[in-house]
Amino acid sequence: MITSVVAVVGDVAATFELGIVEQVFGLDRRDVGLPTYDFDVAAHRVGAVPTASGVDIAVTHGPERIAEADLVVVPAWPQLLTPAAPSVLGAVRAHVEGGGRVLAICSGAFLLAQSGVLDGRRAATHWQFADLLRRSFPRVRVDADVLYVEDGPVITSAGAAAGVDACLHLVRTEYGTAVANALARRMVLPPHRAGGQAQFVETPVPVAEAGGDLPGLLAWVDDHLDRPLRVADLARAVHLSPRTFARHFGRLTGTTPHQYVLGRRLAHVEELLETTDLPVDAVARRAGFGSGDAMRYHFAARRGVGPAEYRRTFREAG
DNA sequence: CAGACTACCCGCCAAG
DNA sequence: TTCTTGGCGGGTAGTC
Numbered sequence: 001m002i003t004s005v006v007a008v009v010g011d012v013a014a015t016f017e018l019g020i021v022e023q024v025f026g027l028d029r030r031d032v033g034l035p036t037y038d039f040d041v042a043a044h045r046v047g048a049v050p051t052a053s054g055v056d057i058a059v060t061h062g063p064e065r066i067a068e069a070d071l072v073v074v075p076a077w078p079q080l081l082t083p084a085a086p087s088v089l090g091a092v093r094a095h096v097e098g099g100g101r102v103l104a105i106c107s108g109a110f111l112l113a114q115s116g117v118l119d120g121r122r123a124a125t126h127w128q129f130a131d132l133l134r135r136s137f138p139r140v141r142v143d144a145d146v147l148y149v150e151d152g153p154v155i156t157s158a159g160a161a162a163g164v165d166a167c168l169h170l171v172r173t174e175y176g177t178a179v180a181n182a183l184a185r186r187m188v189l190p191p192h193r194a195g196g197q198a199q200f201v202e203t204p205v206p207v208a209e210a211g212g213d214l215p216g217l218l219a220w221v222d223d224h225l226d227r228p229l230r231v232a233d234l235a236r237a238v239h240l241s242p243r244t245f246a247r248h249f250g251r252l253t254g255t256t257p258h259q260y261v262l263g264r265r266l267a268h269v270e271e272l273l274e275t276t277d278l279p280v281d282a283v284a285r286r287a288g289f290g291s292g293d294a295m296r297y298h299f300a301a302r303r304g305v306g307p308a309e310y311r312r313t314f315r316e317a318g
Numbered sequence: 319c320a321g322a323c324t325a326c327c328c329g330c331c332a333a334g
Numbered sequence: 335t336t337c338t339t340g341g342c343g344g345g346t347a348g349t350c
Contacts, residue, residue, distance in 0.1 A: 232325090240340095243328095243339075243341070293349085
């Protein structure tokens with residue numbers, strides 16, 4: 001359970017990325033049933049921190065705040081290879097070694113890499129910096145093609161907006177799909193941005209631009225998950241050949257039609273497990289799986305636990 | 319849980 | 335020429 005969150009900034013703060021973290025962890029949204037956190041911003045020393053636009057941020061906490069946090073977020077590290085203060089790096093390292101979680105957005109992966117917590121781990125960063133990160137920290141397994149990566153206690157994400165997906169993913173793993181969806185609704189994000197993959201997401205972000213009826217089709221799929229939804233049928237629904245449909249689908253969503261449907265089904269399963277007492281087999285059928293066995297197979301593969309245990313965990317967490 | 323059957327999907331390529 | 339389309343093969347993932 002995460003109750004205390006600290007965002008770490010350096011000599012220059014990135015307002016957009018910091019704003020994402022503030023939106024997710026810094027605002028009181030108890031009115032819609034969302035959890036609240038003790039949220040602070042910390043730097044290597046207390047005082048004014050400039051932003052790229054010249055507006056200063058007043059930072060009132062030093063590195064010692066990191067030790068109190070359950071979650072450390074690095075919204076960005078615009079200094080890239082410029083080393084962070086040893087006190088900050090040490091605190092981040094100790095935090096992870098003590099079992100704490102960290103989340104980096106965009107260039108924030110550079111601070112984590114400096115601290116050593118990315119050694120041997122998969123990591124994402126902005127595509128613009130992926131090569132630099134790889135060359136500078138050979139022990140980090142940089143994945144330039146994903147929105148975000150979760151490797152043990154460490155989550156790293158690509159460019160700024162992917163930080164939103166990473167934050168939602170973290171909230172989902174800590175508090176469940178229902179809470180993450182409520183947060184997404186409050187932030188006016190489409191629910192399917194909240195993907196459903198356990199370890200990493202290839203790019204489950206449908207972009208509502210050119211692509212004919214695809215966005216509409218995705219919404220329709222979400223409302224009819226209990227149907228068979230074969231790829232050939234979906235292709236016919238938008239008047240494309242299966243081959244062309246799959247190509248457009250991949251370009252728009254970064255995943256394949258079948259994998260997308262599977263992801264949506266699993267997300268629905270999670271929600272039903274959390275919010276209803278339906279038997280597991282009934283949950284499977286409602287989510288479009290032909291059998292409980294088929295559903296358990298995928299659920300365990302992506303979530304690491306079986307559906308029954310998943311439900312028990314969330315019921316106990318209350 | 320193994321095995322058979324089916325669906326998926328990605329490289330390839332000819333055609334428009 | 336360059337780009338998109340859509341059929342095909344066949345290895346793989348998914349289903350029962």
